[in-house]
Amino acid sequence: MHRSFKASAALLFIFLISCGSARTRVDTIWSARWVVTMDPARRVIENGAVAVNGDHIVDAGTRQEIDAKYTAGDLLDRPSAILTPGLINTHTHAAMSLFRGVADDLKLQEWLEKYIFPAEAKNVDREFVRWGTRLALLEMALSGTTTYTDMYYFENTVAEETKAAGMRGVLGQTIIGFPAPDYKTPQAALAGAESFLEAYGGDALIVPAVAPHAIFTNSDDTLQAARQLADKYQKPLIIHLSETKAENDDSLKQRKKTPTAALDALGLLNGWTVAAHGVWLDDTDLAILKARGTGLAHNPSSNMKLASGIAPVVKILNLAIPMGLGTDGVAGSNNDVDMMEEMDLAAKLQKVATGDPRALPAEQAFAMATITGARALRMDKLIGSLEKGKRADMIMIGLDSPHAAPMYNVYSQLVYALKASDVEDVMVNGRTIVRERKMLTLDVPAVLAKASEYQRQIANSVK
Amino acid sequence: MHRSFKASAALLFIFLISCGSARTRVDTIWSARWVVTMDPARRVIENGAVAVNGDHIVDAGTRQEIDAKYTAGDLLDRPSAILTPGLINTHTHAAMSLFRGVADDLKLQEWLEKYIFPAEAKNVDREFVRWGTRLALLEMALSGTTTYTDMYYFENTVAEETKAAGMRGVLGQTIIGFPAPDYKTPQAALAGAESFLEAYGGDALIVPAVAPHAIFTNSDDTLQAARQLADKYQKPLIIHLSETKAENDDSLKQRKKTPTAALDALGLLNGWTVAAHGVWLDDTDLAILKARGTGLAHNPSSNMKLASGIAPVVKILNLAIPMGLGTDGVAGSNNDVDMMEEMDLAAKLQKVATGDPRALPAEQAFAMATITGARALRMDKLIGSLEKGKRADMIMIGLDSPHAAPMYNVYSQLVYALKASDVEDVMVNGRTIVRERKMLTLDVPAVLAKASEYQRQIANSVK
Numbered sequence: 058m059h060r061s062f063k064a065s066a067a068l069l070f071i072f073l074i075s076c077g078s079a080r081t082r083v084d085t086i087w088s089a090r091w092v093v094t095m096d097p098a099r100r101v102i103e104n105g106a107v108a109v110n111g112d113h114i115v116d117a118g119t120r121q122e123i124d125a126k127y128t129a130g131d132l133l134d135r136p137s138a139i140l141t142p143g144l145i146n147t148h149t150h151a152a153m154s155l156f157r158g159v160a161d162d163l164k165l166q167e168w169l170e171k172y173i174f175p176a177e178a179k180n181v182d183r184e185f186v187r188w189g190t191r192l193a194l195l196e197m198a199l200s201g202t203t204t205y206t207d208m209y210y211f212e213n214t215v216a217e218e219t220k221a222a223g224m225r226g227v228l229g230q231t232i233i234g235f236p237a238p239d240y241k242t243p244q245a246a247l248a249g250a251e252s253f254l255e256a257y258g259g260d261a262l263i264v265p266a267v268a269p270h271a272i273f274t275n276s277d278d279t280l281q282a283a284r285q286l287a288d289k290y291q292k293p294l295i296i297h298l299s300e301t302k303a304e305n306d307d308s309l310k311q312r313k314k315t316p317t318a319a320l321d322a323l324g325l326l327n328g329w330t331v332a333a334h335g336v337w338l339d340d341t342d343l344a345i346l347k348a349r350g351t352g353l354a355h356n357p358s359s360n361m362k363l364a365s366g367i368a369p370v371v372k373i374l375n376l377a378i379p380m381g382l383g384t385d386g387v388a389g390s391n392n393d394v395d396m397m398e399e400m401d402l403a404a405k406l407q408k409v410a411t412g413d414p415r416a417l418p419a420e421q422a423f424a425m426a427t428i429t430g431a432r433a434l435r436m437d438k439l440i441g442s443l444e445k446g447k448r449a450d451m452i453m454i455g456l457d458s459p460h461a462a463p464m465y466n467v468y469s470q471l472v473y474a475l476k477a478s479d480v481e482d483v484m485v486n487g488r489t490i491v492r493e494r495k496m497l498t499l500d501v502p503a504v505l506a507k508a509s510e511y512q513r514q515i516a517n518s519v520k
Numbered sequence: 521m522h523r524s525f526k527a528s529a530a531l532l533f534i535f536l537i538s539c540g541s542a543r544t545r546v547d548t549i550w551s552a553r554w555v556v557t558m559d560p561a562r563r564v565i566e567n568g569a570v571a572v573n574g575d576h577i578v579d580a581g582t583r584q585e586i587d588a589k590y591t592a593g594d595l596l597d598r599p600s601a602i603l604t605p606g607l608i609n610t611h612t613h614a615a616m617s618l619f620r621g622v623a624d625d626l627k628l629q630e631w632l633e634k635y636i637f638p639a640e641a642k643n644v645d646r647e648f649v650r651w652g653t654r655l656a657l658l659e660m661a662l663s664g665t666t667t668y669t670d671m672y673y674f675e676n677t678v679a680e681e682t683k684a685a686g687m688r689g690v691l692g693q694t695i696i697g698f699p700a701p702d703y704k705t706p707q708a709a710l711a712g713a714e715s716f717l718e719a720y721g722g723d724a725l726i727v728p729a730v731a732p733h734a735i736f737t738n739s740d741d742t743l744q745a746a747r748q749l750a751d752k753y754q755k756p757l758i759i760h761l762s763e764t765k766a767e768n769d770d771s772l773k774q775r776k777k778t779p780t781a782a783l784d785a786l787g788l789l790n791g792w793t794v795a796a797h798g799v800w801l802d803d804t805d806l807a808i809l810k811a812r813g814t815g816l817a818h819n820p821s822s823n824m825k826l827a828s829g830i831a832p833v834v835k836i837l838n839l840a841i842p843m844g845l846g847t848d849g850v851a852g853s854n855n856d857v858d859m860m861e862e863m864d865l866a867a868k869l870q871k872v873a874t875g876d877p878r879a880l881p882a883e884q885a886f887a888m889a890t891i892t893g894a895r896a897l898r899m900d901k902l903i904g905s906l907e908k909g910k911r912a913d914m915i916m917i918g919l920d921s922p923h924a925a926p927m928y929n930v931y932s933q934l935v936y937a938l939k940a941s942d943v944e945d946v947m948v949n950g951r952t953i954v955r956e957r958k959m960l961t962l963d964v965p966a967v968l969a970k971a972s973e974y975q976r977q978i979a980n981s982v983k
Contacts, residue, residue, distance in 0.1 A: 157925070158932035162867075162881035196922040361868035362936075364877040392936035393923045402865075404625075405824035406872075414827040418625035459659040460856045460940075462620070462968050463975030469621035473825075473855035477923075478941030505925050512926030 084487065085109040085131040088120045089140035089453060091467050095428045095442040099420070101467055107140060109449040112261065112487040117443045131489075135453050138481060139467060141423075142442050143203025143225075143450035144396040145430035148333040148354035148383025150209045152181070152189030154196065155511045156388035159519060165301065165363055168389050172519050176388075179518040180511070181238040186211040187218055188507040193387070193394055194222040195499050200395045200477030203450040203485045204431075204440055206331060206354065206383065208268040208295050210239040213253050216263045223490040223498045225450060227331070227434055228257075229268025229295035232283050234275045243279040247286060254290040262486060264436070266331075268295040272316050273304055277323055284325050293329040293435070296320075298353075299342070300334035301365050317342035326351055329435055333383060334359075335373070336366040343369075343376055352379050352433030355425065357402040359385035367410045370403065371417060374429070381430025397477045400426045404472055419468035453482040547950065548572040548594040551583045552603035552916060554930050558891045558905040562883070564930055570603060572912040575724065575950040580906045594952075598916050601944060602930060604886075605905050606666025606688075606913035607859040608893035611796040611817035611846025613672045615644070615652030617659065618974045619851035622982060628764065628826055631852050635982055639851075642981040643974070644701040649674040650681055651970040656850070656857055657685040658962050663858045663940030666913040666948045667894075667903055669794060669817065669846065671731040671758050673702040676716050679726045685961045686953040688913060690794070690897055691720075692731025692758035695746050697738045706742040710749060717753040725949060727899070729794075731758040735779050736767060743788055751791050756898070759788070761795035761816075764828050768800040780805035789814055792898055796846060797822075798836070799829040806832075806839055815842050815896030818888065820865040822848035830873045833866065834880060837892070844893025860940045863889045867935055882931035916945040 085108070092105025094117055106123035108115040116123060160172035186209065197205055204225040207215055212230040219226040230250040232243050240246035250267045257265040269275045269283040287294040299305055299316050308316045317338060320326055326349040333354040338346070346353065355368050373380045382403055384394040400422045407417035421429075431441025439448050454475055456464060461479060464470045483491035490498045548571070555568030557580055569586035571578040579586060623635035649672065660668055667688040670678055675693040682689040693713040695706050703709035713730045720728040732738045732746040750757040762768055762779050771779045780801060783789055789812040796817040801809070809816065818831050836843045845866055847857040863885045870880035884892075894904025902911050917938055919927060924942060927933045946954035953961045 155926060157928070158937060159928045161929065161932045161936065162878050164877060168877070192922060192925065199922060358868065361872040362877065364871040364875050364879070366875075367872060392932065395923065395939075398861075402868075405821065405865075408827040409824040409830060409869075412827050412829075414627060414631070414825065415625050416827070457968075459655060459662060459964075459968065460858065462655065462971040463618060463978075465620070465622045465975065465979055466624065469624045469855065473624065474621060476858075476939065476941060478939060501922070505920075505922065508925040512928065515926075516928055 080128045081126060083108045083110040083115050083127045083129045085133070086123060086127060086129040087140055087451065087453065087484070088123070088134045089138045090136055090456065091139045092117060092443065093139055093141045093467055093471070094444065095142050095424060096444045105140065107443055107451060109484070109487050112448055114443060114445055114447050114449050116445055133453070133482060135455070135481065137456045138453045139456065139471065140443070140451060140453055141471065142427045142440070143452050143483065143485065144201045144426045145381055145434070145441065146197065146202045146205040146383055146394060146396055147331065147381035147430050147433050148206055148208070148356055148385055149193070149394055150386030151193035151205065151207050151215060151394070152186040152209050153386035153388040154193040154394065155185065155189040155508060155515065158392050159515060160389050161392070163389070173388055176515055176519050177238060180515050181210060183211045183214050185511065186214050188504065188511065190215050190218045191222070191499060191504045192508050194218060194224055195496055195501060195504055197394050198222065198224060198483050198491050198496055199480060199494065200397060201452045201454065201480040201483060202394065202396050203452065203483060206295065206434065210237055212265070213256060216253070216257050216265065220260070220262050221498065223262070223485050223488050225262050225440070225485055227264040227266055227293060229266040231268050231270055232275060232279060233270040234279060243275065247279070247282055251286055254286065254292055258290055258292070264292065266293040266295050271297040271304070272320055273307060280320070280323055280325050284328065288328050291329070293331050294325070295331045296333070298332035298335055299337040302337055305337040315339060315342050317345050321345045321349065331434060334365065334368065335380070336360055336368045338369065343373065343378065347376050347378050352381070352435060354383040354433060355380050355403060356383045356385040356390070357399055357406050359390035361402070361406065363390050367406060370407050371411055374421065379429055379432035380425065381433040382425045395477045396426050397475060400472045419466070419472040422472045423468050449484055449487040451484050452480055455479045455481045543591045544589060546571045546573040546578050546590045546592045549586060549590060549592040550603055550914065550916065550947070551586070551597045552601045553599055553919065554602045555580060555906065556602055556604045556930055556934070557907065558605050558887060559907045568603065570906050570914060572947070572950050575911055577906060577908055577910050577912050579908055596916070596945060598918070598944065600919045601916045602919065602934065603906070603914060603916055604934065605890045605903070606915050606946065606948065607664045607889045608844055608897070608904065609660065609665045609668040609846055609857060609859055610794065610844035610893050610896050611669055611671070611819055611848055612656070612857055613849030614656035614668065614670050614678065614857070615649040615672050616849035616851040617656040617857065618648065618652040618971060618978065621855050622978060623852050624855070626852070636851060639978055639982050640701060643978050644673060646674045646677050648974065649677050651967065651974065653678050653681045654685070654962060654967045655971050657681060657687055658959055658964060658967055660857050661685065661687060661946050661954050661959055662943060662957065663860060664915040664917065664943040664946060665857065665859050666915065666946060669758065669897065673700055675728070676719060679716070679720050679728065683723070683725050686725070686948050686951050688725050688903070688948055690727040690729055690756060692729040694731050694733055695738060695742060696733040697742060706738065710742070710745055714749055717749070717755055721753055721755070727755065729756040729758050734760040734767070735783055736770060740786055743783070743786055747788050747791065754792070756792040756794050757788070758794045759796070761798055762800040762805070763797035765800055778802060778805050780808050784808045784812065794897060797828065797831065798843070799823055799831045801832065806836065806841065810839050810841050815844070815898060817846040817896060818843050818866060819846045819848040819853070820862055820869050822853035824865070824869065826853050830869060833870050834874055837884065842892055842895035843888065844896035845888045858940045859889055860938060863935045882929070882935040885935045886931050912947055912950040914947050915943055918942045918944045
């Protein structure tokens with residue numbers, strides 16, 4: 058008895074030791090009531106967890122599985138939250154957040170010529186871009202966005218600020234055929250873009266890009282030079298495409314081609330390209346974009362608010378053309394950078410536009426904001442889902458608010474019921490940048506104080 | 521010298537005393553950076569205040585004016601908030617909040633027949649209505665709604681709960697031509713409605729109403745009996761009207777009349793009437809509704825999500841037909857009762873539908889959620905604006921969040937940028953029911969616990 062007890066005690070001891078030593082040490086484990094992976098099997102794991110080491114995901118599974126295999130110093134458990142991939146905003150102009158609501162409910166031309174262009178001419182410089190980007194980064198992070206695609210001026214400053222805030226950005230230096238706040242000629246802008254591509258070519262968080270504004274604001278030579286520059290550095294080209302009927306009509310009149318066909322004839326679509334809007338694409342355009350592997354960004358708030366039209370999203374996704382979601386800029390086209398709203402709006406807009414309530418169901422809308430958006434950016438090997446080896450970009454969305462109860466379907470709740478204000482924690486590239494709704498990487502009072510300062514300056518400038 | 525000093529000191533003393541005694545004592549003063557009155561002059565008062573006594577507003581003006589005229593025991597000052605009239609939800613089915621997301625992205629018939637009708641048959645009883653209404657009241661109050669129009673079953677229980685929570689309700693007892701959870705026949709429902717009208721006829725917070733579900737779910741006799749009952753008690757009749765094209769087509773086939781013309785021929789529109797949706801109204805219908813003074817409820821989320829269509833809101837408002845905003849029920853047609861979202865959506869939907877970004881500007885959208893909604897309910901003498909003599913229904917909306925900065929136009933910020941989560945305080949009929957985002961009149965943990973209980977029961981019932 059006594060001996061056998063000692064023996065079994067010793068065995069038990071060895072067993073416990075071996076169990077302990079079998080567990081791998083990782084940096085962080087986040088666990089939640091639900092883990093929505095958006096992986097190829099679309100696994101939704103009840104009582105799930107994700108193990109993170111350095112900048113990447115080591116494993117995702119049930120909490121039991123992860124606890125059995127890993128230990129971590131940094132543990133975050135949210136028994137009443139959903140853990141999802143970070144949201145991907147595929148089109149915005151971040152710094153324009155300082156123009157929030159400066160000129161709404163106007164005709165596009167009046168809006169641009171009477172307000173936005175003068176306001177930009179009088180106010181936009183490197184410091185404006187720095188503070189405007191900080192304000193947008195703050196709003197984006199707090200609402201669950203971990204990657205955003207930008208197109209604006211002084212993009213190297215946008216990159217600095219994005220890195221400092223710990224966010225991931227696909228950042229396009231604007232090339233435009235008239236004097237801009239940063240560069241007075243397209244040639245100067247192209248040169249500036251090249252040094253930007255050189256500087257950030259190998260960055261862990263920043264994908265520098267060349268962003269010729271649109272076909273109608275650049276010469277064909279400039280457009281082709283932009284393409285060559287992007288290809289030289291194997292970085293994306295970002296462009297606005299078929300946003301308005303006027304753009305299409307002008308192109309048909311002047312070039313006897315749709316904007317898509319015209320860009321393709323110029324070779325602009327050969328290579329890594331992200332095109333924003335695509336409201337007025339016809340079947341021939343879609344065939345071209347499909348053949349070229351062009352990624353698209355759908356901006357429902359902007360297309361509705363500016364009355365641009367309704368993009369054929371259902372048709373586009375049925376053709377397996379990757380189309381993500383974007384907020385567009387916060388200066389008339391939208392008044393926030395809230396991806397939770399864009400998901401909801403995208404789904405509802407396709408339903409009413411097609412007359413079919415089954416169109417763009419919640420799971421597909423959530424995919425647009427995550428893995429499909431990653432495909433549109435050709436970054437789906439890195440981000441867009443919670444899978445082993447991918448970058449650790451993920452968010453916790455709380456289920457404690459009255460509008461979150463009860464819950465029957467996790468995708469339905471994410472797209473139609475949950476709000477930006479439910480986002481509790483945000484991790485980008487393995488680093489927690491938001492914890493319990495607090496931004497850890499920005500001086501929030503300073504950003505808000507600067508926003509008020511700029512408000513006074515800008516309000517006077519558009520009087 | 522000495523004497524004159526004493527004299528002037530005495531004079532100063534008398535002056536101060538008289539000032540003090542000149543100030544009227546009131547119960548409550550709320551002051552904010554901006555007061556958006558929605559009064560006939562559409563006054564927006566910078567550094568404004570509202571004085572409240574008992575259930576009504578005594579005065580609204582600049583903080584200086586109000587401080588000079590009134591003193592109060594209960595003072596709330598929000599230097600970084602907007603004080604507005606409480607939001608008015610002109611159409612919902614509150615208790616259906618327990619079905620949040622139970623069946624989304626489905627065809628209307630499949631949604632109704634496979635999910636909603638069975639789920640209601642198996643789950644809806646008086647206790648379900650009690651807890652579902654509590655959950656909706658909680659969500660509505662926290663998102664700034666102070667008055668809502670309901671159409672459901674066991675409406676006397678809805679009334680009990682609405683009073684207990686301190687909210688204002690226009691509550692319609694459903695009359696429908698098939699066995700319902702509360703009454704098995706329309707005759708029984710009419711009798712039940714009558715005792716409900718008797719019980720709540722003189723209530724300070726509740727306006728009881730008769731709610732024949734729709735023209736296609738009731739016999740003509742029942743519809744006319746409902747009208748007579750509403751008129752007998754001088755209370756509103758609430759009905760769904762031209763929500764879907766199918767409803768219009770069937771009516772044209774069976775009655776050779778549009779639903780509006782058919783209801784009018786039956787005399788249903790003679791009197792106090794609130795009709796929900798009005799998606800498929802033609803010019804003749806609008807002329808009838810205008811002539812009858814019918815109030816309408818626009819439900820953009822529901823009309824988009826169920827692909828019902830797009831109501832001609834711009835045309836309706838241009839005809840000065842009062843059309844407010846509604847969320848509809850939280851069971852497929854919507855997944856929340858968030859009026860801040862409906863404002864934003866209503867404006868954007870009219871812009872894209874009309875092709876004119878100037879359509880339904882922010883101020884008009886905010887009016888739909890307040891004073892125009894009050895007109896639709898024929899309650900604009902009581903609520904909908906911050907004016908002397910009106911009921912003290914008002915809300916504080918904070919401007920501290922990143923998505924609220926900077927601000928150039930108060931209406932633009934309210935409609936396009938601010939969220940339900942920015943609502944800080946809510947007063948209904950002079951009573952504060954939400955303070956610093958906390959509901960004071962409901963047991964929140966109990967409501968959320970019950971929601972989870974019902975979730976398990978309901979999920980099993982629709983398997």
